Amino acid sequence: MDLKGSVALVTGAATGLGRSLCEELLKRGACVSICDLDSDAGENACDELGKKFGKEKVLFCHCDVTDYVQFDEAFQTTLAEFDNIDIVINNAEIMNDKFWELEVDVNLNGTIRGTLLALQFLGKDKGGKGGCIINIGSAASIKPQISTPIYTATKHAILGLSKSCGDNYHFKHTGVKVIAACVGPLDTGATAPSNRFKSPIHEKAWQFDMKGFVPQKTELASKGIVSLIKEANSGTIWTVTNNSAPKEIPYSAGSI
Ligand SMILES: NC(=O)c1ccc[n+]([C@@H]2O[C@H](COP(=O)([O-])OP(=O)(O)OC[C@H]3O[C@@H](n4cnc5c(N)ncnc54)[C@H](O)[C@@H]3O)[C@@H](O)[C@H]2O)c1
Numbered sequence: 001m002d003l004k005g006s007v008a009l010v011t012g013a014a015t016g017l018g019r020s021l022c023e024e025l026l027k028r029g030a031c032v033s034i035c036d037l038d039s040d041a042g043e044n045a046c047d048e049l050g051k052k053f054g055k056e057k058v059l060f061c062h063c064d065v066t067d068y069v070q071f072d073e074a075f076q077t078t079l080a081e082f083d084n085i086d087i088v089i090n091n092a093e094i095m096n097d098k099f100w101e102l103e104v105d106v107n108l109n110g111t112i113r114g115t116l117l118a119l120q121f122l123g124k125d126k127g128g129k130g131g132c133i134i135n136i137g138s139a140a141s142i143k144p145q146i147s148t149p150i151y152t153a154t155k156h157a158i159l160g161l162s163k164s165c166g167d168n169y170h171f172k173h174t175g176v177k178v179i180a181a182c183v184g185p186l187d188t189g190a191t192a193p194s195n196r197f198k199s200p201i202h203e204k205a206w207q208f209d210m211k212g213f214v215p216q217k218t219e220l221a222s223k224g225i226v227s228l229i230k231e232a233n234s235g236t237i238w239t240v241t242n243n244s245a246p247k248e249i250p251y252s253a254g255s256i
Helices: 016-027 039-053 068-082 097-122 149-165 168-174 200-210 218-231
Strands: 007-011 031-036 058-062 087-090 131-138 176-183 237-240 247-249
Touching (some): 007 016, 007 068, 007 097, 016 218, 031 068, 068 097, 131 218, 149 176, 176 218, 218 237
Parallel strands (some): 007 031, 007 087, 031 058
């Protein structure tokens, strides 16, 4: 897919990795819809990126990914503004096992809502032009993060969702690639405040979980993730860690 002239909707894009992904997409000539719960940070990101890349290329949509109606409205608004949507990146998250039900609703259910809406808006079988969905996982998608078991569960599940929705069986009908990017610790968020753990005894486990990881530059991780839009096949799973180029990881073979 040619990124120049394409349109991307990115959730959780007001800050952190989401914002950096938007910047990378804009650098490559795409238009972006910044979807986030945090309106102040979202409007601010929209202003700053608009000044840098052109106001007409950036849109902010207030959107809580736990609310299907709001999420659907964000798709409608993006479509009305840019006439098309080619790329959806499900990136919004919270990491806080103390509020585990919300964590599941944002990280997993939010990604499921975003995937289903993207298939509905982009799917060739629904009158769309096809495109690409990237679901953002974590190092905790492929190995247990013992300090945050519920966060780990949400990130593991994202792989199952992406692998099955991205299977060639579906891709043949939808023309929408579904890819998962498992991102290792970033320079913006490699420390975890203790109030994120379900129990104080989990806090010590965080040191163990983080052993061996070099916090990577968010900008480099974004470059790697955006490169997957063009280069990765549907249903594939990639790690993006330690400032290295994305590496495909085997997950399960075969297709029906
Ligand atoms: N930071 C890291 O070290 C790291 C490591 C591995 C994976 N990741 C992955 O990268 C992605 C982004 O992480 P980050 O560190 O940039 O996070 P962040 O906390 O900086 O940003 C998350 C964004 O999501 C938004 N958000 C939260 N709840 C929302 C909701 N209900 N609806 C819409 N938006 C909502 C927040 O307002 C925020 O702007 C996540 O999927 C995360 O799992 C990050």
